[in-house]
Amino acid sequence: MNTGDRAQIRLLWGAAAVVVVVVVFTLSFKQSTGLQWILSGLTVGSIYALVAMGFSVIYSSTRVINFAQGEFTMLGGMLMFTLCTRGGLPLWLGFLLTVAIVTVLGAGFERLAIHPLKDQSVITIIIVTIGLAIFIRATAKWIWGTDPVKVASFTGDKPLRFFGASIVPQSLWVFGLTLVAVVMVFLFFNRTLLGKGMRAAADNPDAASLVGISASTSSLVAWSLAAALGAAAGAVIAPINFAAYDAGAMLGLKGFSAAVLGGLGSAPGAVVGGLMLGVLEMITAGFAPSGYKDAVAFLILILVLLVRPQGLLGRPEEVKV
Amino acid sequence: MSRMVVRWKLPMAVFCVLAAVLLLGMGCGTQKVDTSKSVYKIGAVLSLSGPAAPLGQPEQNALKMLESQLNAGAGVDGHKVQFVIEDDQSNPATAATAIAKLINQEGVSAVIGSSSTGATLAMAPVAEKAGVPMVCCAAGTAITKPVQSYIFRTPPTDSMAIDKVIAYLKDNLKISKIAILHDANAFGTGGATELAAKSPSKGITVVANESYGTTDTDMTPQLTKIGQTPAQALVVWGTNPGPALIAKNMQQLAMKIPYVGSHGIANKTFITLAGPAAEGVVFPGGKMLIPTSIPAGTPWRDAVDKFKADYQAQYQKEADTFAGHGWDAGLVITDAMKTAGTDKVKLRSAIEATKGVVGIGGIFTYSPTNHDGLNVSDLTMIKIANQQWTEAK
Numbered sequence: 001m002n003t004g005d006r007a008q009i010r011l012l013w014g015a016a017a018v019v020v021v022v023v024v025f026t027l028s029f030k031q032s033t034g035l036q037w038i039l040s041g042l043t044v045g046s047i048y049a050l051v052a053m054g055f056s057v058i059y060s061s062t063r064v065i066n067f068a069q070g071e072f073t074m075l076g077g078m079l080m081f082t083l084c085t086r087g088g089l090p091l092w093l094g095f096l097l098t099v100a101i102v103t104v105l106g107a108g109f110e111r112l113a114i115h116p117l118k119d120q121s122v123i124t125i126i127i128v129t130i131g132l133a134i135f136i137r138a139t140a141k142w143i144w145g146t147d148p149v150k151v152a153s154f155t156g157d158k159p160l161r162f163f164g165a166s167i168v169p170q171s172l173w174v175f176g177l178t179l180v181a182v183v184m185v186f187l188f189f190n191r192t193l194l195g196k197g198m199r200a201a202a203d204n205p206d207a208a209s210l211v212g213i214s215a216s217t218s219s220l221v222a223w224s225l226a227a228a229l230g231a232a233a234g235a236v237i238a239p240i241n242f243a244a245y246d247a248g249a250m251l252g253l254k255g256f257s258a259a260v261l262g263g264l265g266s267a268p269g270a271v272v273g274g275l276m277l278g279v280l281e282m283i284t285a286g287f288a289p290s291g292y293k294d295a296v297a298f299l300i301l302i303l304v305l306l307v308r309p310q311g312l313l314g315r316p317e318e319v320k321v
Numbered sequence: 322m323s324r325m326v327v328r329w330k331l332p333m334a335v336f337c338v339l340a341a342v343l344l345l346g347m348g349c350g351t352q353k354v355d356t357s358k359s360v361y362k363i364g365a366v367l368s369l370s371g372p373a374a375p376l377g378q379p380e381q382n383a384l385k386m387l388e389s390q391l392n393a394g395a396g397v398d399g400h401k402v403q404f405v406i407e408d409d410q411s412n413p414a415t416a417a418t419a420i421a422k423l424i425n426q427e428g429v430s431a432v433i434g435s436s437s438t439g440a441t442l443a444m445a446p447v448a449e450k451a452g453v454p455m456v457c458c459a460a461g462t463a464i465t466k467p468v469q470s471y472i473f474r475t476p477p478t479d480s481m482a483i484d485k486v487i488a489y490l491k492d493n494l495k496i497s498k499i500a501i502l503h504d505a506n507a508f509g510t511g512g513a514t515e516l517a518a519k520s521p522s523k524g525i526t527v528v529a530n531e532s533y534g535t536t537d538t539d540m541t542p543q544l545t546k547i548g549q550t551p552a553q554a555l556v557v558w559g560t561n562p563g564p565a566l567i568a569k570n571m572q573q574l575a576m577k578i579p580y581v582g583s584h585g586i587a588n589k590t591f592i593t594l595a596g597p598a599a600e601g602v603v604f605p606g607g608k609m610l611i612p613t614s615i616p617a618g619t620p621w622r623d624a625v626d627k628f629k630a631d632y633q634a635q636y637q638k639e640a641d642t643f644a645g646h647g648w649d650a651g652l653v654i655t656d657a658m659k660t661a662g663t664d665k666v667k668l669r670s671a672i673e674a675t676k677g678v679v680g681i682g683g684i685f686t687y688s689p690t691n692h693d694g695l696n697v698s699d700l701t702m703i704k705i706a707n708q709q710w711t712e713a714k
Contacts, residue, residue: 033545036574040541047538146375147590148562157597159573166573241538242562242594250536286542291505291532 015304015312019276026283032164037286038279043171043240045278046178050233051255052262052270053185054226060189060265061198061222062215063122067129068109070252071136072227075102076234077243078140081149091154099231106227110220118216133248140245148244154236170239177236178271181229185267188225198222261301263314272312277301354392355399361663363654364405364423366434366444367458367647371411376436380458380647381406382636384433387651390631397658404651409435413443420444424451430663431455433650436643438464438507445472454669456653458646460584462511465692471669473692475649475682476642477607477700479508481693482584483515485605485700490554491523493702493713494579500529500552502543502567504559512558512583528552533563540570547576554578560585565594572598579603584700587642592708603704603713607642609681614701614712620679628681645681652680653687653694 026034054069076098084094113132117125154173159166189195197213198221205215234243241247254277262273277297284296304312365384368377384404391402405427409416416435423429424447431454435441438461445464448455448471456473457464462480464472490496501516503509509532517527528550531543544567547555555571555578557564564586571580582591582604592599608614612629615622628648632640656678657671673692678685683699704713 033549036545037542040539044539146372148565148594150594150596157569157572159575166575168569168573237538241566244562247536282539282542285533286546289531290543290546294534 012312022283023279026286033286035163036165037282039165039167039171041279041282042275043167043174043278044282045258045275046171046174047233047237047241047251047274048254048258048277049178049271049274050174050181050229050237051251052259052274053181053267054229054233055256055259056265056267056270057185057226057229058222059259061202062125062219063202064114064125064129065256065264066223066226067126067252067256068133068136068248069226069230070248070250070255071133071140072102072106072230072248073234073237073251073255074140074243074245074248075105075136076231077151077238077247078144078149078234078245079231080151080235080238081144081243085149085151091152095232095235098235099228102231102234103224103228106230107220107224109227110223114219114223115216118219133252137245137248144245146245148242148247150242151235151238153239168240170236173236174240177232178274181232182267182271185225185229189267194221257298257301260311261304263311265315266311266313269311269313276312354394354396354401356401358400359663361397361400361402361655361658362405362427362429363402363651364407364420364427364429364432364434365650366407366409366416366419366423366432366440368411368436368440369406369408371409373411373435373437373440376458376643377408377411379638379641379644380436380650382638383632383640383644383647384651386631386635387648387655391655397655398662400658402655404433405429409440411437411440413439416440417443417447420447420455421451424448424453429453430658430665431654431668433458433647433654435459445469448472452665452669454654454657454665454672456650456672458643458650462515468690468692473653473672473687473694475653475680475685475694476646477584477682477695477697478693479512479584480515481695481697481700482605483512483519484697485702486516486556486581486583487519487523487525488697489603489605489702489713490525490556490581494554496553497524498526498528498551498553499556500531500547500550500554500578501527501556501558502531502533502540502547503557504535504563505532506535506559508583508585509559516556516558533559533567535559535563537563538566540567541574544570544574544576548574552578554581556581556583558583558585561588561590562594565591565599568595568598568602587703592705599705599708601705603702605700606703606710607645607682608699608701609640609645610642611701611703611710611712621684624679625681640681642682649680649682649685649694653678653685 051073058064058066079098080094083089083097084091113128153170155169159168198218201208201213201215201218258274258277259270262269280300281293281297285293367380368374388402388404396402407419409419420432433456436458438459441457441459441464449469454471460476460479462478465474501513503513517530520527529547533540557567564582580602582602584605586604587606609625612625629640657668661667661671673687675685675687683695685694687694702713703710
């Protein structure tokens with residue numbers, strides 16, 4: 001373990017200590033009120049975390065930042081509306097179909113719009129993803145119109161209460177999906193041959209192709225996986241925040257911020273970043289005049305990145321001279 | 322040759338006489354557009370696409386219905402009426418270009434539009450400069466404050482909705498302490514500022530004034546803060562989906578104080594989104610939304626009933642307040658044209674002199690100091706009960 005690693009670990013402990021202090025302070029503030037803010041923050045934060053994981057998956061395999069990630073989440077919500085609310089399918093079947101359809105769409109976009117640019121610079125591809133986001137949003141508006149739509153909660157709307165705070169049952173589904181997703185993504189990239197190969201292909205496409213890992217396959221798998229994650233997230237959060245054709249922009253922005261805060265390319269980092277951002281927002285909304293909520297959350301994001309440009313759990317770019 | 326002419330002369334003469342008699346007879350029975358008279362052209366710039374399309378589309382539908390109904394009758398003073406409609410794509414810059422095109426190329430006598438406050442404010446200077454009367458379908462206070470000589474409107478203003486809400490809080494709920502939770506956008510902030518400024522003079526104290534972002538997904542922190550104040554009612558100023566989320570969050574937190582919304586939720590989408598949480602929510606809206614709130618047998622009630630039935634028959638959709646705004650704008654202009662024709666200066670004065678014209682949103686009366694047309698009494702408070710709108714008592 002070199003000195004750089006020790007400094008990182010010290011920093012992480014420091015950050016953890018700050019979080020603990022903030023949480024304890026909030027909890028002591030009129031008890032249930034503080035707990036309510038943290039619970040709301042965790043729900044909102046889990047939503048950000050799910051979107052952030054999608055960013056991380058594509059980034060760690062191709063170094064591309066996919067600005068259409070929020071649109072996958074939007075599509076997840078809208079398809080749930082079409083299949084379950086309109087089509088009357090059972091929720092579990094609607095969920096599986098939604099994820100399947102968006103996964104195929106994600107793979108299709110990769111083949112049609114991203115793959116042909118494989119010899120272009122990463123920045124070109126990133127700009128194409130912005131175009132893709134605009135295309136998906138416009139198409140969604142054409143299909144579903146501009147009104148927000150409602151999707152039924154998976155297990156009812158009766159709030160669960162504890163210690164004076166309350167939470168809707170759907171939040172538990174969001175927590176659950178976040179947990180399952182982070183474990184699966186982490187295991188995929190660190191324990192499976194394909195996942196490890198994809199990370200290798202991102203670091204050095206030529207060397208990876210020499211040992212039989214194609215950057216093209218890697219990109220296709222990453223996009224499909226990110227689309228599936230986005231769709232699952234959208235399907236689970238739709239009962240909480242309604243689905244609308246233009247919801248992707250905000251989710252994409254917050255999810256990207258969470259990914260950067262936690263460290264781009266790290267699935268656990270995405271969860272830590274998402275939860276931190278969500279809790280910070282809600283605590284600020286509770287303490288300060290609520291209009292400053294976003295300003296304070298993003299100010300802290302900037303401060304963290306000034307001290308740790310690679311994000312909380314990210315690995316610094318190693319530049320070998 | 323001459324024999325042919327002779328042979329045709331008699332039947333022709335008989336035919337002409339018969340035709341003349343027939344035409345005269347018809348003329349006595351029903352009025353008809355006189356095709357020899359010039360066509361009255363009125364421009365309209367509406368948001369037919371983009372975010373404001375849910376407003377612009379019904380406005381366009383209503384105008385087309387008015388056009389066909391007028392031309393099926395006597396038109397305006399025998400003149401055929403034509404509405405030339407342009408789409409501003411919910412974009413102020415496009416709206417300004419569109420009105421210039423209507424005035425310069427189409428040569429319209431007056432302009433209707435636009436659907437949103439932003440696009441309307443972009444059009445107003447063009448209409449003022451060209452001296453063309455403009456009647457808009459947008460509610461922003463800034464449009465007619467201060468009054469500009471050529472700019473008029475048909476919808477109730479945001480200020481009227483605020484006055485209505487304050488009167489309801491004071492007279493019906495009889496409370497003195499309220500909390501405000503508003504969208505951080507122009508509509509929400511403008512409404513909250515005016516509400517907070519007007520409340521104290523009516524003996525109502527604003528004990529909390531909180532905001533949320535248009536795309537926020539959880540408002541429980543703001544609500545828990547409000548729950549710790551002595552507020553006796555919560556006034557929410559915003560448009561969907563925020564207010565529906567707030568209703569659901571209040572249910573989650575088991576908050577029991579009354580929820581009073583803005584006219585931004587005067588649509589069925591709010592009920593669909595909030596579901597059971599919408600029960601008991603009260604908001605200001607045009608009386609045409611609940612025709613029974615207008616006394617039966619009055620010209621206004623008859624106009625609303627006929628309008629709703631016609632609209633339903635023609636478009637298989639329920640007429641909303643926006644359809645009413647569009648209809649009223651066309652009505653105010655064509656009514657003024659009966660006396661003023663197409664002379665723009667005379668037409669402007671005639672619109673300003675409009676008195677007691679029965680529209681859909683209410684009864685329109687303009688004056689040199691009032692270009693709004695309606696007043697607070699044209700609004701009512703609507704309560705959601707059993708997922709339906711009812712008049713709040």
